[in-house]
Amino acid sequence: MKRIFVLSMLISILVAGCTKQDSTDRCAGTNYDIQFTKNPAIGGVNNGSLSIFYPRGDTLRYQLNNGAPQANPNFSGLAPGTYLIWVINQKGCSDTISTTIEAYGPKYAAVKQLIAGYCGPCHLNGGASGGKNLDTDASIVSSWDRIRLRCVNGTPTFMPQNGQLTTVDKQKITDWVNAGHRISD
Incomplete structure (x- = not known):
């Protein structure tokens, strides 16, 4: 009887250990010093531009607002307005910064x-x-x-x-x- 009790306790502990979720955030610490240059949209035309020059790398993707991520850190044909710049790494972790393309x-x-x-x-x-x-x-x-x-x-x-x-x-x-x-x- 003791053996069955000990065995059932051991199985309970093993099952409980297997069902725990890993609470570690895989994106914790993802923090980039995003640096970029931008040009205004001039004359009421969508001709503003933005270029991210740090961080750069083959494993990074860049995105503006809710657009599709892209490997190219350059964006052109931008309308005046506020943009959220995303830098996304190979794990899908990201950091953001906001900027405004002026209307000159x-x-x-x-x-x-x-x-x-x-x-x-x-x-x-x-x-x-x-x-x-x-x-x-x-x-x-x-x-x-x-x-x-x-x-x-x-x-x-x-x-x-x-x-x-x-x-x-x-x-x-x-x-x-x-x-x-x-x-x-």
Whole structure:
């Protein structure tokens, strides 16, 4: 009788041990420092883009919002809006980060390109020469009058310091200012 009791207890313990679920989360610790570059959609067209440059690898897949995962870390033809970037590893574990593709008007896009080409390092990447930093869209838009005065009119002196902008580049600023000096212009 004791043997039957001991045997049944042993079988019960073995059966109970086999039915336990593994509570270890296979995705615990999946955490990526997702780094990317993006370009705005310009002129009301779905021409924004996004490129993930870290992490990269053959075993990783990339996804935007609820789209299909893909091996290519580059996305093009994007409409303005908010996107959730997914990086998915070979186990199906993922990490995400959110970003926004801005909607730039063609005139603003031309001015922003001029600023990127002529205004660094004095006014970009943290530079604030003369109390003016132009790292953000908001700072460019709020500085429209100073950009026009310094770069187009030369008041009190012309910017950039290494020489005046071309007539074509000055006209890009003038066109943006006259259109309303907004991101959407």
